[in-house]
Amino acid sequence: MAKKIVSTDAAPKAIGPYSQAVDLGDLVFLSGQIPLDPAGGQIVGAGDIQAQTERVIQNLQGVLQAAGMSLAHVVRTTVFMIDLAEFPKMNEVYAKYFAQEPPARSTVQVVALPRGSRVEIDAIARR
DSSP states (O other), rough: OOEEOOEEEEESSSSSSOOSSOOOSSSEEEEEESSTTTTOOBBBBBHHHHHHHHHHHHHHHHHHHTTOOGGGGGEEEEEEEGGGGHHHHHHHHHHHHHOSOOEEEEEEEEEEEEHHHHGEEEEEEEE
């Protein structure tokens, strides 16, 4: 099975040597998304974990749509946060998007994220 690179303007362009997602037929591996507005290339919701989480999930949706999928296809996520004290607020937004049959998930605190983000989420989706 050949790998296919997924690319879309509905999410921020890759800012390094990586792809927005890699499609392997049954599985699609999505690179981590930060709260960049794809139109303007700026971080949204500075200091607001809920606004940032919302933008991150919208970016993931954009990549999934380019792969012919939706959030319903997501089977695994990893959430990276710079402050786990903000977990309840992040989780409130996350739960709105994954209300039915939520994917498996890990959440880890990190020292820093690209461009001063407060949250980054990557995902694995299955057709």
